[in-house]
Amino acid sequence: MRLHVADHPLVAHKLTVLRDVHTASPTFRLLVDELVTLLAYEATREVHVESVDIVTPVTATTGVKLADPRPLVVPILRAGLGMLDGMTRLLPTAEVGFLGMQRDEETLEAITYANRLPDDLSGRQCFLLDPMLATGGTLVAAIDFLLARGARDVTAVCLLAAPEGLAVVEAAVGDRADVSIVVAAVDERLNDKAYIVPGLGDAGDRLYGVV
Ligand SMILES: O=P(O)(O)OC[C@H]1O[C@H](OP(=O)(O)OP(=O)(O)O)[C@H](O)[C@@H]1O
Ligand SMILES: O=c1cc[nH]c(=O)[nH]1
Numbered sequence: 001m002r003l004h005v006a007d008h009p010l011v012a013h014k015l016t017v018l019r020d021v022h023t024a025s026p027t028f029r030l031l032v033d034e035l036v037t038l039l040a041y042e043a044t045r046e047v048h049v050e051s052v053d054i055v056t057p058v059t060a061t062t063g064v065k066l067a068d069p070r071p072l073v074v075p076i077l078r079a080g081l082g083m084l085d086g087m088t089r090l091l092p093t094a095e096v097g098f099l100g101m102q103r104d105e106e107t108l109e110a111i112t113y114a115n116r117l118p119d120d121l122s123g124r125q126c127f128l129l130d131p132m133l134a135t136g137g138t139l140v141a142a143i144d145f146l147l148a149r150g151a152r153d154v155t156a157v158c159l160l161a162a163p164e165g166l167a168v169v170e171a172a173v174g175d176r177a178d179v180s181i182v183v184a185a186v187d188e189r190l191n192d193k194a195y196i197v198p199g200l201g202d203a204g205d206r207l208y209g210v211v
């Protein structure tokens, strides 16, 4: 598993405002969107391209275009939905699949309530979107759905990750697939309710629930 932590003052600035308990939903949504676009630039660094011949107003030349099959982008509902527009802004031709997953706050088990993915993902580059990687249970379950359909190249784009969750994902994936995780920051730890510390609270609530 590869981990890329964005190291950029704009990312750090936006993340600080995002963490602030006084930042209300409208601003929170806007900042998530902006942050994802910055992370998407890193997450797509190895997106497959193929050469293409074009003619400029001056001469014929060779460039590149996104290769087939086109990438698949999968937001993990609810909170991951807030990251979709920021990602597809950079990958407008990507196909979009959906996973609806909710962590049981008692058992911390990830429960899947929606699954709309293409049947065959062999040869597809897949991008999972979820702002929070806490215990890692949700991301492991989501990666397993993709691998079961033949995917072997998965990049998760997250805003915050806990060290505990990263270790869980790494152990669960092993050498079954090429998995990368791109995050804005790796935080200190999980608290006794498995929330990320310092974190930003419940990302789904802050995006779509209580203001
Ligand atoms: O790493 P884990 O311990 O599994 O926790 C992370 C998950 O928790 C949050 O979703 P939540 O269950 O709150 O659902 P929501 O997006 O509907 O709020 C978050 O968006 C992740 O999906
Ligand atoms: O800190 C956390 C942990 C899980 N889910 C969240 O939204 N936030």
Ligand SMILES: [Mg+2]
Binding pocket: 079, 202, 203, 204, 205
């Ligand atoms: Mg939530």
